[in-house]
Amino acid sequence: MIDLIIVEDNPLDVHLYKRALEKELGVLNYKILVDGEEALLYFQNQLNQIPKLIILDIKLPKIDGFELLSQLRKQKNTSFLPVLMLSSSNQVVDIKKAYEIGVNGFMTKPDNYEGLKKALKAISDYWLGQNKTINNE
């Protein structure tokens, strides 16, 4: 059973996400997809159950986050899925565009690991219904 799908190509970011999710937040039922095309195929063919949240980066190989999101919104079985964008961008144009396509939330990637941990906790608390406290707090 998969609650969370993260589409992120940067392996180092992926590593940090994994560590924060597993070690700090105890979230284990997630799946990582590393490029836009792979993600699109997964959503079209292999999506067996409805995840609680999809996290998309904007800059992705082959198909970027915006394009992926708009495909999801067009597809009947994915059009209603909650999608959050987690990107390094803090540009107004990107935020506006994301909401126009139909994102459910937009968050800029925190500059440091402490920030990332806090952000992921807030996300999982809200979207995944997890209420575990961060270890070092």
Added chain:
Amino acid sequence: MNKNSIHNPYPVEVDLSNCDTEPIHIIPYVQHHACLIACNQTTLEIIHASENLKDKIGIAHLDIIGKSLETILEPTVFTIITDALKKEEVLAINPVRIGFEVDDKYLSYNLIVHTYQQRLILEFEPYDPIVATTNYQYSLGKAILNIQQAKELHEVYKIAAREISLLTGYDRVMVYKFDQEGHGQVIAEEKSAKLDSFLGLNYPATDIPKQARALFLINKVRLKSNVNSTPSAIYPLLGPDNQAPLDLTHSVNRGVSPIHLEYLRNMGVNATMSIAIENNGKLWGMFACHHYSPKFVNFELRKTCEFIGQIFSGHLSLHAANEYRSSILEVSLTKSRLFEQMSTNWNVIQGLINQKTTILDLFKCKGACILSEGNLVTIGTTPSEDQIRSLAKWLNEHNKTAFFQTNELSRVFPAMANVKDIASGLLSIRIMPELNNYIMWFRAELVQEVFWAGNPKEKDIQRDNDMRLSPRKSFEKWKESVNGQSSPWSQHEIESVLSLRNDIKDFIYKKYREVKNYNEELTKAYDELESFSYSVSHDLRAPLRNINGFAQILLEDYSAQLDEYGKDVVNTIVNSTTHMNSLINDILTFSKIGRSNLIINELKIENYASSIFNELILIDQHKNSTLPKLILKEPLPLVYADAILFKQLMQNLLSNAIKYSSMADAPQIEVGGHTKDNVVHFYVKDNGMGFNLKYKSQIFKVFTRLINSDKYTGNGVGLAIVKRIIEQHNGSIDVDSTEGEGTTFFVSLPISNNQDK
């Protein structure tokens, strides 16, 4: 009243008012040096004879009237004349040498014959065999050679005058040129040293009346051998067969008009000779020869002079064509230099006036101006600014075309009468028909130009004040007749300014296209900068984030294995990533200013100052330094600025002030200001460490910090942002500082700002 005077068609009293109607061709006299006989051309019966005939050839005139010409001439001479009449080539026999016994003396004459109006006219001129042996052919050849060597037209004038002087021996030989209106000017002169110069003198057209000029074209050489001698009357006044006076149009020795005699006497001139200079079928001018004692020039020499006149005329056409061609070349060179200057300086006015070559170099004129978008720039001698502006206004109302020219400005626009001395001539072009932009050239009044040329010298012509006719009077009359006039603008000059106008329009269009290109490139550059910033914000941060993340993991998972130094090292890595992130943020902020549109609002400095100050203090509160005090010197002026940018500006100035005063005993920050001449001035002053003003120019540059100390953190972007925001508002910033006492930043922002920027 005698019989003659009743019928005399020549007025007894001639005054200056009837100069133009004086019938000079029928003056019934022959000059004293010659005598004259006129016959019926068909019957050869003698009709008229001069009354001095007896003195000259020993036969009384009354004795021969009504007789045949044959009775007084040697048979050979008579045959020569009748043969020539038959062949209709009378002039070809001139001169015929002839002699008469008079009072036991043998007198030699040159007989000059011509026919006119059914009369055969014979003139007897004295013949001096010694003078006549002079080799005129040789002199003429030399003269022609010299004239041919002249390189420029003014040299041709000068050389021709000298050659005629050498040939004839007159005291003064002048080249006299007529302008389009018939006014004359002395343009070259050869004279004996003791005489005053007449060079540059101007004479009104009336000085040489129309009919004299017409006669002159027919009879190209005119001689007056002695103005003080008594001429001999022609008898009878009217021919018995035609009841008409003898027409002496073609006579060489015709008597002289009393008006002209008076004029010559007043000048002290005793003998003259004039040689017509014809050019393109018109009377171009003449060689005027003056002698101060009686002087007679014989037929052969007169013919030689006439020939020099013809040679001279040929050279006129040649040189005029050359000079015209080289002046066209000169003008087009000047124009291309002007165009180059405009292009190099990127400015019409700069290019046309402030460089080495100016619009005054196009042709002869003393002043010019450019009136462009309300700005007036002048060069040389011009009317005042107000006068030029009123002239432009008048042109606006009266002339809708691209160009205007006059050589009598005060006549068409009387308001310019008081500057006619410097602006009688106006040549003006309007650059863009819809805009009131003008370039004007001014040409001085002709009289002024003559004075500027240094002639005529007042002293030369002063002494003849009380005479009815004199060069001075002539000059006065000429001045009157050209009052308010400049020399006319030639077709060539007009064409050159019209072509300059096209150049300027081309330049403006070229400039417009370049600006448009630059704008496009600039827009492209900004777009590139935008995507560059985006890349920076996205791509540069990712590795930083990762360095931070993994260093953090190191601390979390391996702190047990790390000693204190190892932990410090990892902490430094973490802190450095934080610092790098804030640098990236600052530089992005900086690059964004200048691309956003300003939304100008009326803002209260005190509100911004205190709320920003309080926020900044809040951040600093946990530090162990003394908190600074904010003093607002009220009343503070309102500023007109973009709210977001103004907030950034105040944030940077205040955080700077807080930062650098933090080490002071009682840190204090003061904000004050006032409004003057539509500019808001305010300052932010601290009592901190200050800096040496020699570094003043550096502090507003990006990434420049004067101190490198842990005590004062910062990226060196803050003041660069401040400066850029102020420039965006068309304002300015200055700084004053004393080391150890504090720093004050002075900001000036205009009240009326360009809201569309």
